[in-house]
Amino acid sequence: MPDSSAASVNNQLIDAINTQTLRPVLAELVADPAARTATEWDRISNASEVVAGIDRAVDGEIIRLTSLLTEAGVTFDTMSAAEPDRVLHIIALAVPWGLLESTASVLEAAGYHCSLRDDRARWGHFAGFNNTCTFIGSDELEFRVQLSWGSPGGVMSKIPAQLRPSFDDLDAVPLPAKLSGLYAVVKPVRQVLGKRQPGATALGPFLGTPDGLIAELLEFSGVAEGAELVDLGCGDGRVLIEAAERYGCTAVGYETDPTLVEAANTAAKQSDNQRVAGNVVVHLADAQTADVSTADVVFIFLPVAALEVLVPDLLQRMKQGAVLLAHEQERLSTSVEPDARLAMVHPSGITVAHKWSV
Numbered sequence: 053m054p055d056s057s058a059a060s061v062n063n064q065l066i067d068a069i070n071t072q073t074l075r076p077v078l079a080e081l082v083a084d085p086a087a088r089t090a091t092e093w094d095r096i097s098n099a100s101e102v103v104a105g106i107d108r109a110v111d112g113e114i115i116r117l118t119s120l121l122t123e124a125g126v127t128f129d130t131m132s133a134a135e136p137d138r139v140l141h142i143i144a145l146a147v148p149w150g151l152l153e154s155t156a157s158v159l160e161a162a163g164y165h166c167s168l169r170d171d172r173a174r175w176g177h178f179a180g181f182n183n184t185c186t187f188i189g190s191d192e193l194e195f196r197v198q199l200s201w202g203s204p205g206g207v208m209s210k211i212p213a214q215l216r217p218s219f220d221d222l223d224a225v226p227l228p229a230k231l232s233g234l235y236a237v238v239k240p241v242r243q244v245l246g247k248r249q250p251g252a253t254a255l256g257p258f259l260g261t262p263d264g265l266i267a268e269l270l271e272f273s274g275v276a277e278g279a280e281l282v283d284l285g286c287g288d289g290r291v292l293i294e295a296a297e298r299y300g301c302t303a304v305g306y307e308t309d310p311t312l313v314e315a316a317n318t319a320a321k322q323s324d325n326q327r328v329a330g331n332v333v334v335h336l337a338d339a340q341t342a343d344v345s346t347a348d349v350v351f352i353f354l355p356v357a358a359l360e361v362l363v364p365d366l367l368q369r370m371k372q373g374a375v376l377l378a379h380e381q382e383r384l385s386t387s388v389e390p391d392a393r394l395a396m397v398h399p400s401g402i403t404v405a406h407k408w409s410v
């Protein structure tokens with residue numbers, strides 16, 4: 053009798069995702085087919101195929117980006133699959149400071165997006181004080197490019213890391229590009245004055261749950277036909293829309309980014325599917341104070357630090373019999389131990405689903 057139960061294969065995959073060692077762990081698991089049950093073997097071989105497919109896709113994307121950058125006359129220092137994150141669709145691209153703007157433009161034309169680039173003045177400040185930024189591919193691309201660049205030189209590069217402006221400082225004190233150097237004093241001055249941005253705490257940036265994972269996540273939550281599902285920090289509403297489509301859910305989202313709220317409500321209203329058009333609503337409101345008392349399922353995709361604050365509070369406020377479902381690649385602290393976990397390895401994304409039953 054093999055000593056590895058399906059549960060322990062699941063746990064090994066979860067640990068591997070948490071520690072970003074999925075490829076070596078799968079290589080070990082796959083080497084001993086005789087020790088596996090049929091179900092375990094299916095799971096292991098599917099995951100191995102997915103990871104090999106992602107590796108091939110990343111190699112192909114590196115060739116495509118190399119050609120686009122070369123055509124645009126941009127020479128870069130290095131481009132590679134970011135080891136050991138290769139299975140996470142991440143490409144590391146390093147460029148000299150002087151080629152940062154043109155590289156970013158090529159990435160945008162290739163379908164990548166960095167929210168900071170929408171505001172060129174803000175991007176200029178950010179690039180002067182920092183050395184790296186992640187460009188996220190569209191849903192069709194499924195890749196991320198970690199762009200890093202050399203030092204800009206001059207006064208900005210000499211400012212110690214703890215005094216460099218955060219996104220919060222850039223938002224709180226918008227300055228024209230020419231006055232970038234003044235950000236050297238914005239952070240200390242704000243700290244001294246103890247000023248806080250009014251409004252909701254930003255729990256994490258927008259990053260949509262990969263479309264290919266949503267069905268499996270909903271199934272794992274055990275959501276029933278006609279249930280009420282709440283997505284806290286719902287982004288563009290993709291989870292709500294799929295929950296309404298598949299299960300006829302009353303699907304309610306809370307989101308602080310007005311552009312995303314508008315996009316989600318518009319997408320829902322314009323859907324040809326009556327189950328979506330009539331059942332999805334997104335509020336421009338803070339997820340932390342959202343009413344979850346009637347929800348059957350609460351869905352969250354936010355960074356671990358936010359989950360560790362939100363989960364204990366939500367479990368107090370949700371009704372009996374409800375389910376809280378979160379997904380995240382990083383390990384959660386034991387203070388928020390879930391009742392069940394499932395490793396999900398899919399061509400469009402890799403994650404760990406955590407489920408709490410109230």
Ligand SMILES: C[S@@+](CC[C@H](N)C(=O)[O-])C[C@H]1O[C@@H](n2cnc3c(N)ncnc32)[C@H](O)[C@@H]1O
Pocket residue numbers: 252253254255256257258259260261283284285286287288289290291306307308309312337338339340352353354
């Ligand atoms: C990682 S995205 C998840 C989007 C969506 N739930 C999904 O899975 O596709 C997190 C979202 O939470 C939003 N957010 C951050 N802080 C928030 C807060 N205090 N209240 C509501 N939404 C917030 C962000 O704007 C972002 O769209």
